[in-house]
Amino acid sequence: MNFNKSYLEKFGLDKDKLPVHVAIIMDGNGRWAKKRILNRVRGHEKGTQVVRDIVKVSREFGISYLTLFAFSTENWQRPKKEIQALMLILKKFLKSELSLMQEKNIRLYIIGQLKRLPDDVANIAEKTAEATKNNTGMQLNLALSYGAREEITTMVQTISNKVKNGEIDPDAISSDYIAEHLYTKGIPDPDLLIRTSGEMRISNFLLWQIAYSEFFITDTLWPDFGEKEYADILKNYQQRERRYGRVTD
Numbered sequence: 001m002n003f004n005k006s007y008l009e010k011f012g013l014d015k016d017k018l019p020v021h022v023a024i025i026m027d028g029n030g031r032w033a034k035k036r037i038l039n040r041v042r043g044h045e046k047g048t049q050v051v052r053d054i055v056k057v058s059r060e061f062g063i064s065y066l067t068l069f070a071f072s073t074e075n076w077q078r079p080k081k082e083i084q085a086l087m088l089i090l091k092k093f094l095k096s097e098l099s100l101m102q103e104k105n106i107r108l109y110i111i112g113q114l115k116r117l118p119d120d121v122a123n124i125a126e127k128t129a130e131a132t133k134n135n136t137g138m139q140l141n142l143a144l145s146y147g148a149r150e151e152i153t154t155m156v157q158t159i160s161n162k163v164k165n166g167e168i169d170p171d172a173i174s175s176d177y178i179a180e181h182l183y184t185k186g187i188p189d190p191d192l193l194i195r196t197s198g199e200m201r202i203s204n205f206l207l208w209q210i211a212y213s214e215f216f217i218t219d220t221l222w223p224d225f226g227e228k229e230y231a232d233i234l235k236n237y238q239q240r241e242r243r244y245g246r247v248t249d
Contacts, residue, residue: 002105002137003062011231013061017238019191021065022058023213025205026051028197028221035221041085046223048093052100057227059104059138061234065187066140069205073113073147087121090144094124098131105137111183112146141187148207155181184209192237194230196222212244 008015026047033043051068058066071086078086094108101108108129114122125144158181162168168177179185190206190213198219202210216233218225 002059004060007057007060008062011228011235013231013234014238015062018062018234019214019237020063021067021188021190021192022063023067023069023190023193023206023210024054025069025193025195025203026222026225027195027199027203029223031197032221032223040082041089043223044086044089048089050223050225051093052097053227054225054230055097055106055140056100056104057230059106061231064138065190066138067111067143067184067187067190067206068140069143069146069203071112071144071146072204073116073145073150074204076116076145087118091121091124094121094128098128101128101132101135101140105135107132107135107137107139109139109141109187110144111141111151112144113150114144116145139187141184143205146183147204148202149204151183152208178208182208189213191242192216192233194218194233196220196225212242214240214242 003015003018005015029043029047030040031043032046033040036042051070054068055066070090075086076083100106108125110125110129114125117125125142155178159168159173159178163170163173184206189209189211192215193206193210193213194216196218198217200217214237216236218229218233220229
């Protein structure tokens with residue numbers, strides 16, 4: 001685990017009780033902008049600044065995996081102009097943050113339907129992921145055009161074809177085997193799922209992977225989310241008892 005001791009001490013966090021994998025549903029950009037009588041795009045731009053800050057502080061805390069829900073399969077139904085603006089913001093982010101990822105030893109990994117993204121966005125995403133593939137300090141998983149039902153459907157189709165072709169016996173299909181056919185292959189399941197903006201729903205995010213994740217819902221809109229609240233949530237997580245269906249003595 002790569003962590004900054006002074007950062008942990010500053011917020012009173014125990015390095016031995018940190019979650020290995022934190023997943024975040026970043027919600028509230030539009031409402032943040034509406035409250036300020038601004039265009040929704042301004043909210044997304046402010047939200048991108050927060051992404052940068054949370055990635056950096058996650059690295060300082062010693063989080064090994066950070067998964068951010070950046071764009072869902074359902075988001076394609078938004079107005080065309082908003083989608084175009086989001087794609088432009090995403091492209092700028094991927095370009096501008098490469099130097100930070102290299103400096104902080106962060107690997108970028110994309111999960112989702114990369115092929116549905118505009119070619120220029122998909123290309124820069126692939127180039128950034130390739131350029132950072134050997135970094136070992138933290139893995140940033142960016143969920144782009146991601147939907148858990150689509151992920152699970154694709155997994156079922158892939159495994160069904162393997163059964164059909166005689167590559168595997170149906171009785172040999174296990175939970176581990178299924179996990180190896182998801183976008184998150186090789187990535188540990190999230191220990192902690194955070195959702196901003198107070199909405200009490202999963203929004204088709206990592207449905208298989210969050211089976212035993214700890215949840216934390218905050219009313220804070222994503223553009224207002226900061227390192228102090230993040231640290232408080234991690235501190236709350238450290239006080240929880242994770243039993244995985246078992247009982248304690």
